[in-house]
Amino acid sequence: MSKSVGKSIPRVDAFEKATGRAKYVDDLCGRDALIIKVCRSTIAHGYVKSIDTKEAEAICGVVKVLTCFDVPDIPFPTAGHPWSTDPSHQDIADRKLLNQHVRYYGDDVAVVIAENEIAAVQGVRALKVEYEELPFVLDVQEAMKPDAPLIHDERGDSNIVAHTSINNGNYEEARKEPGLIKVEGWYDTPTVQHCHIENHGCYAYEEAGRVVVVSSTQIPHIVRRCTAQALGRPWGDVRIIKPYVGGGFGNKQDALYEPLCAWCSTKVGGRLVHYECTREETFVCNRVRHAIRTHIISYVRPNGELVARKFEAFSNQGAYASHGHGIVAKGMGAFPQLYPCPNVECDAYTVYTNRPVAGAMRAYGIPQAMFAGESHIDDICKAIGMEPLEYRRKYLMPVGYVDNFSKNEMYYDSFNQCLDKGMKAIDYERKLKEYQNQTGPIRRGVGVAVFWYNSGVWPISLESSSCRMVLNQDGSLQFQLGETEIGQGGDTAFSQMVADAVGVPVEDVHVVSTQDTDVCPFGTGAYASRQSYIASFSIKQTGQALKERILEIAHEQTRMPVSSLDLVDGKIIRTTDGRVLKTLGELATESLYSLEHSQHITAEKTTQIKSNAYTFGCTFAEVEVDIPMCKVKLLNMVNVHDCGTLINPALAEAQVHGGMSMAIGYGLSEELKFDEKTGRPLNNNLLDYKLSTMMDHPHLKSAFVENPEPTSPYGVKGLGEPPAASGAPAIRNAIFQATGVAIDRCPMTPHVLYKEFKAAGLIED
């Protein structure tokens, strides 16, 4: 049987997307849609006292103005997490459709619904909003102080959203051991934005007493629930449809403007209403990555052995909880696992500030944790005089390591295998030697960083996937999954797995790419690098169920026992002699049109997944640092991943390249900045925000170690997010090697380097 999994077949949506024929939300929206524009807070913190709507309502084309005084008094959560029936495990419901208590510069205050965009914009400008201003706070540790402005007074007397700890052994006792070397550092990561190509947008209308939202989202089934919660309606009253999506990276793993858009439709008699975020709004009024400040203290023996470690992380949540504490908690969770140490004390804090809301973003807390942790490892190496790669080979989690909570196991020697491949690809040993003891103004360095990641969210949250397959008369089939294509190539990988699960050529597999919650089997969507791992379970199970039905029907039609039948490459085979008895198309046609026993052939299954899988890898970076100019040029970058068996090597490589690009921006150029005096965002556009582009990259190299994951039906595990995890610390460590200067904040821009190089005496004023 010819297998499809493992082949670099072209993307199933390649032609559509390359030719521009693929339809996204904006392409699909009806001609007669009303346009929504949002009036946004021009202060960082305070109360809306009044809104004068008269002038706006008088504008020709303005249909309706709705303000924060009109919305239902229902706080709702937005995080794209599976729901939990345990109230203590539910997401924080801390925002309304429009907010009277505004908590960041750009908060949603009112909407204007108009016949066209011009009238809507004019309407927003004509609104007269009167505020009562309050003091605001942007810094995470300032916000923790007792006298800080209280951002969610309805939630108690502190801005701390959550604080959790991990304590293993006895840190305080252990660090007293004589002869230990103490290494300490503070590591800062910035607020960045996902910058997917397609801004979030959605449109809504009422149909038969229900509200339908077509949205650019990663998580249609979850958005359905959040939207219903926001509207205070039964969940079945809401239908979400997700067409092609032009990227999400976690930003669209939240209910964004679907609830507001749905509510607006209900306020104009169910008419079609369309809201599309501008790029400026996408930067500020969607979600951003949590800026996290991390403090690490390690006590090591002279040989590098870790004796006692302390980890503190302060995560800047911004104005609303969104994904909240999950991000920093995940980063903290990686810390004791990656370099096992008997005595560890960890604390993570998530804190409201008057900044844009932080939510999910590719690798969910791990880029921050890896920047801190992997920078810190090189700090240790420096302190004890050990080569960083050698240190990692010696102290990273060993083969056979099992995490007690997730039950994840280190089945293979993945780290060493990845490091071997990466070293070779970048010619590490030669360069490491060559770049010792440089003295000139232009110096080079190589650096390495590793990452740790999971595949999905079990056991923290529910993992389940459902799949349905429908056989056509010609032997081709459609399949539906709740897991979503958002640009990453999921549909192609799923199609390959379906082909092998059923026993048909991949050309005969048609993915139903659009999730419509009315008919699509339940699935939670694209996040947590879960999809290829999680969906593979339901694909395999449903494929087997379909195959069983097919073979039973083949038995009816051919009179051969099922035990002597197989489905291979779309043909019914008699296994005893390999004879082709009929094609699947012949079987399906006969089955459907049989006057004796007509059956349409489908299968549908839910699979709950109670396992998870480590996914590992590393980045090697080579830089050239122009010390007087404080500029870093990235010469080489290699990512190596063990994400199990590759479903589609070409797509895997593309996914890695995208993540590396994101890591480069994270390390060197990207940061959303705010005016300290007003809280106003300063660079929320693609001109002033320095998104990493092709022009900033060296030729990106990637390599894979394919250790089949034993818990996974096809041996695959998470790859979506990890490529963004370890790039920034690898660059940081390369700069460290080149200059001897530890840059402990991202992005490592000339401004930052200037300060650090001056402090280190490399340059003068």
Next chain:
Amino acid sequence: MSKSVGKSIPRVDAFEKATGRAKYVDDLCGRDALIIKVCRSTIAHGYVKSIDTKEAEAICGVVKVLTCFDVPDIPFPTAGHPWSTDPSHQDIADRKLLNQHVRYYGDDVAVVIAENEIAAVQGVRALKVEYEELPFVLDVQEAMKPDAPLIHDERGDSNIVAHTSINNGNYEEARKEPGLIKVEGWYDTPTVQHCHIENHGCYAYEEAGRVVVVSSTQIPHIVRRCTAQALGRPWGDVRIIKPYVGGGFGNKQDALYEPLCAWCSTKVGGRLVHYECTREETFVCNRVRHAIRTHIISYVRPNGELVARKFEAFSNQGAYASHGHGIVAKGMGAFPQLYPCPNVECDAYTVYTNRPVAGAMRAYGIPQAMFAGESHIDDICKAIGMEPLEYRRKYLMPVGYVDNFSKNEMYYDSFNQCLDKGMKAIDYERKLKEYQNQTGPIRRGVGVAVFWYNSGVWPISLESSSCRMVLNQDGSLQFQLGETEIGQGGDTAFSQMVADAVGVPVEDVHVVSTQDTDVCPFGTGAYASRQSYIASFSIKQTGQALKERILEIAHEQTRMPVSSLDLVDGKIIRTTDGRVLKTLGELATESLYSLEHSQHITAEKTTQIKSNAYTFGCTFAEVEVDIPMCKVKLLNMVNVHDCGTLINPALAEAQVHGGMSMAIGYGLSEELKFDEKTGRPLNNNLLDYKLSTMMDHPHLKSAFVENPEPTSPYGVKGLGEPPAASGAPAIRNAIFQATGVAIDRCPMTPHVLYKEFKAAGLIED
């Protein structure tokens, strides 16, 4: 448990349709669609010798011109029948996408695809088509003659599409019995058109190597097959989507322009192309009702007893086979059943002519057969001096009658029950007496006619239905069926049956009204008055399967045995004491989000139906005839139906009213006319074609006899088409009573009456 079936709940789509919010094909088509216009034959019969496209192609906005010389050489069938794997039972494949051999005035010759409608129309006008003209024939019996122009030379040397017979007993011997009275008549019915509000239209585009057609069709799954056949592609390469449809009445029970539209898209790189028929094209280039000429001879004893009968019917098929012989064959099939007679000889012919193509239309051959047969019964009554109602009560099929072929059984005394109700409603006896022996210029009369009909197509063709149900977290559910809402209210009736099958309030049932062949369970669609009868089987079976799953999960969650649990009104009940253990919403939420055993709850089943059900009824009409003016005024009309248990009485009544309107037009005013010299249609527009409207109707009355059909899960049987079956002969018989003149052709216009009244000596020149 509160039942939903039997209640006149409002239509589930009432609000959408009343407010104009419901989306039809044209509403959904994208803004950037290319427009297709068809160049049509201006001769009734001949060959296209050449088409000069240069001028058309030079028009600004014209994208592509395609002619009959460009199409694939693949003849395909269009009839909306379930496919048969038996070649002898397959529909006739006698047309191509565009035709070089043109066979009627209006035949499809070429298409122009343009950026906008104006350019497309200009393009069509600029085409220079050169024809080789051939003689043509419009009359069905002329077309049967050996020297008639041969319309499908590729199909042999005769225009007869098919000829079938029924022979019971020995007609020739039996009619020799002495003392028999011979009654003979020829009855003519016209070519009429369905005149649904929404003209047929569709749009097509390619996606991922497949072609998608969104169409105003009654039969998405069948159109998928026909379109694939026309394109010569695997059936799974085609996807059909059916949104709301503004009426079909059988016209859209054919592949109309879906194949051409799909092919056009493939010829412009898969771009979105839109074709919408004008009203003029709908009249001529879609389908029409077969004009059938029927010849009946009855030999009766003086008491009216039928001894020997002969039936010959000649069905005018027009240019292409479409549904072909099925229509007249059905009419012929009714003949020996309705008034059983030991010696019957029947022959039915379907014959090609150079007229627009005849296809399915509401009641599929029965209005023609009832006009002939029921007029003929009154002719018999006249001949033997018997009151028409008395005759029917005496000689109609008796209780217990079983048809050997269909196994349909007359379980109840339905005819007498219907006649009783109808008599009473129209005050028949009083009027019958009052209208005897009138002499003035204005005379009144009452008439009656009955009808015979089936529910679905078994055992002639496959009957199967599939259904899928998806439970939401709030206990509401969606269901999908291949059976289609086309304006008749099917979705509402289905929803009511689903509610009762599962055990939830109908408000919690959401119908997926749009059939998308990629995900919708297989079903053949709206025709043959099948849907409420046929779909009820799959609804019941799927509802029970869903309920079983729900109760198993309830057992998991409550630890009560399944045998002590029930689902009533959306609540899980402990049957031992009637206690509500939890709501279905609570169960569904817990099931989906369970960390122990997460399941989404769905069910899907195919049911093959191997039964059929008689459906009966009658029409009473009262007319006032202005003899000098040759005008008929319809004073009263009553339809009475035994269609089994009513699912929704209000909707049933509305359906009857619509059918009565159609019957009135059929009887009195509607006829598509042709120029005898050119074959050109003369009145293919709603001004010159005299469609019956509200203004032409008396207050329409309907009544029902609810004898639950034993073969049917909810007791329901066919009602969709029958209301159109017996109106015209009832009017004819009322005129007969009023004037003593037998009008043996429809429509009974002043032109026809003038001729007949003159012949009868009632008026002079």
